Amino acid sequence: MKASGSVFKYGDNVDTDVIIPARYLNSSDPAELAKHCMEDIDKEFIHKVKSGDIIVANKNFGCGSSREHAPIAIKAAGVSCVIAETFARIFYRNSINIGLPIIECPKASQEIEAGDQVEIDFDTGMIYNKTKGTSYQGQAFPEFMQKLIEAGGLVNYINEGK
Amino acid sequence: MGMTMTQKILAAHAGLPEVRAGQLIEANLDLVLGNDITSPVAIHEMEKMKVDGVFDKNKIALVPDHFVPNKDIKSAEHCKCVRQFAKKNEITNYFEVGEMGIEHALLPEKGLVVAGDVVIGADSHTCTYGALGAFSTGVGSTDMAAGMATGKAWFKVPSAIQFVLTGKPSKWVSGKDIILHIIGMIGVDGALYRSMEFTGDGIANLSMDDRFTIANMAIEAGGKNGIFPVDKLAEDYIKEHSNKIYTIYEADKDAEYDQVISIDLSTLKPTIAFPHLPENTHTIDEVGEILVDQVVIGSCTNGRIDDLRVAAKVLQGRKVCKGIRTIIIPATQSIYLQAMEEGLIRTFIEAGAVVSTPTCGPCLGGYMGILAAGEKCVSTTNRNFVGRMGDVTSEIYLASPAVAAASAVTGKISSPAELEE
Secondary structure, three states, X not given: OEEEEEEEEOOXXXXXXXXXOHHHOOOOOHHHHHOOOOOOOOOOHHHHOOOOOEEEEXXXXXXXXXXXXXXXXXHHOOOOEEEEOOEOHHHHHHHHHHOOOEEEOHHHHHHOXXXXXXXXXXXXXXXXXXXXXXXXXXXXXXXXXXXXXXXXXXXXXXXXXX | OEOOHXXXXXXXXXXXXXXXXXXXXXXXXXXXXXXXXXXXXXXHHHHHOOOOOOOOOOOEEEEOOOOOOOOOHHHHHHHXXXXXXXXXXXXXXXXXXXXXXXXXXXXXXXXXXXXXXXXXXXXXXXXHHHHHOOEEXXXXXXXXXXXXXXXEXXXXXXXXXXXXXXXXXXXXXXXXXXXXXXXXXXXXXXXXXXXXXXXXXXXXXXXXXXXXXXXXXXXXXXXXXXXXXXXXXXXXXXXXXXXXXXXXXXXXXXXXXXXXXXXXXXXXOOEEEOOOOOOOEEEHHHOOOOEOOEEEEOHHHHOOHHHHHHHHHHHOOOOOOOOOEEEEOOOEHHHHHHHHHOOHHHHHHHHOOEEOOOOOHXXXXXXXXXXXXXXXXXXXXXXXXXXXXXXXXXXXXXOOHHHHHHHHHHOEOOOHHHHHO
């Protein structure tokens, strides 16, 4: 499984309130949520993002609320993977559960810049920065998490197992 | 090598003699919680699962509290979805408007969580119940769905930071000041993936409401859970509110901690978190002159009776500064009633504050006190992120109920001690 796209870069502690502000949580429709994804931190994001693009951020990405609407909005906006130094724990869990690939890799987070073309191989955890010609070893997913993401989330994964 | 308090609870619920930090386990759940924002997503996910219904209708709590009473048509539809699900599955602990309160104040009050329980809730502040000696943690809607269907959840066993609290806090220092001090010290990811285990003889000087506030904000340091030992005060609270059988777990003497942090509570001052992170803390003497437009006293962090009592003590015989909107929200119906009986509501209204039915409303910028561009708010809530309570240029200063009430009187961030001079 691979992902490839152009990078949107953010800093530390990107919280779930800026990923999807609570004023839009009266909806749980992924397409509706995607329209407001990252609105309070980057108004241009949703107009520029293309299917397959990648978010790279620094530490504690997704801190704050438990709203699953946050990874749902990111996935529905077309983002193929989020790379960060660290993730807040509920966001990490939610992303896996809904099938949004995420990778912890401090060095990649520090060095990759906005607009870089990046490719990720989920089987090996390798991150390739095609713009800069650099590569990084991120954390590879354990097999069950890969299957879960490929199935499109926990629910499908559970159902497939039955 | 021994286990922490959290590890012991998790081991018991996984049917294992012992667990180690980093180990993946599947634990049996004593309670699964959801609110009006997270439950509809969970219900939708559960409908996709090939299951007949919920694992136990008595072990699920559904508390519409965020946008309730319904703030708009979309919210009304969400609440309707939760209501219909509760009816169809005969959920015992569904709390309709009139019975409901803010979930993390309501559940302990209704006796639904006791010492030794394992609780997951699709709300990040589910960690509040650590005050009762339970393991409780926030999860997302899909985990809630799986929890409702199977009564189980997987966890990575956390390591822990031990906080040794000693001494007695001074007059205007509360649980809120203690937890803000801690977050200021370790940062918003200082306890990432870990337990925050509070110990030390200083705990004897903290009321249950102080402890609920401290455990509530463990998530603001990135923590998986925050937990207190069960002393007589906690046991009395549990016995008063619940008939459930409880189990007291204690950390082993040789439990291993990643870090041990000692705090003398007598040295702490009222503490305020500046925009836009809970870790941006300043003590009251460092604040300078910050004029405010709104004050909010309430939320799952600080909407309990102790919080209202201290706010009333500050507001008694005084008036809210002209032009400052002061919004006070008792967290549950029973707290509201208690506040009425004690005359606190009269004090608030005579001072010029407005008192609302229980709701999370303003804390997350839902309704009941949204901020306009550039406005500043002193709030007893838990997060001061960009745009959390309204416009992206508005600012939130997190503080205790005492500081919030004093700030309402002066119109700028103030210590209640200043009013006594």
